[in-house]
Amino acid sequence: MELALQIVIGLGTLMLAGLGLMSMLNPGKMAGNFGVETTGVVGLSTIRSAMGGMFLSCVAMLAAGQLTGVTLWFVPVAVVMAAIAFGRLISMAFDGFDSQVVPPLVIELVLAAALTTAHMQSAAA
Numbered sequence: 001m002e003l004a005l006q007i008v009i010g011l012g013t014l015m016l017a018g019l020g021l022m023s024m025l026n027p028g029k030m031a032g033n034f035g036v037e038t039t040g041v042v043g044l045s046t047i048r049s050a051m052g053g054m055f056l057s058c059v060a061m062l063a064a065g066q067l068t069g070v071t072l073w074f075v076p077v078a079v080v081m082a083a084i085a086f087g088r089l090i091s092m093a094f095d096g097f098d099s100q101v102v103p104p105l106v107i108e109l110v111l112a113a114a115l116t117t118a119h120m121q122s123a124a125a
Contacts, residue, residue, distance in 0.1 A: 002121070006066075008114040009074070013062040015107070020055030024048050035100075054080070062115075071122040078115035081108045 023030045027047035031038045034051070038044050058077045065073030085108040088101055 005114050005118045005121075008110065009062065009066065009118060012107075012111040012114070013059055013066070016055045016062070017059045020052050020059055023052030023055060027052070069122075071119040074115040074119045078112045078119070081112035081115070085109050085112065 019030070022033075027044045028038065030051065031043070031047050038047060058080060061073045061077050065071050085105055088105045088108070092101065
């Protein structure tokens with residue numbers, strides 16, 4: 001795998017680990033960072049479980065792919081990132097544009113593309 005792809009995937013893994021850990025450990029702060037509000041225990045539980053769990057499961061798959069060299073682990077994470085980006089685009093179409101959505105959208109698209117490229121290169125080798 002090319003050094004540039006390794007760097008992008010490594011940074012993406014660290015970013016997702018940070019988001020996952022913060023979602024688990026400080027869901028109130030993460031809710032604010034994501035621009036959502038929690039409603040009591042159920043809301044906090046959702047941030048910890050659904051969001052934190054999703055981020056940390058992506059980290060586990062990325063780590064498995066990086067440690068074993070089996071890039072098939074990257075594919076589900078690429079699908080998740082692409083689906084999140086698609087959701088952002090749907091939101092832009094139906095809810096309007098906010099420039100704060102652009103940086104995470106770019107990160108999600110770049111990470112999905114890097115993971116897909118890394119897997120395709122590995123499969124072709």
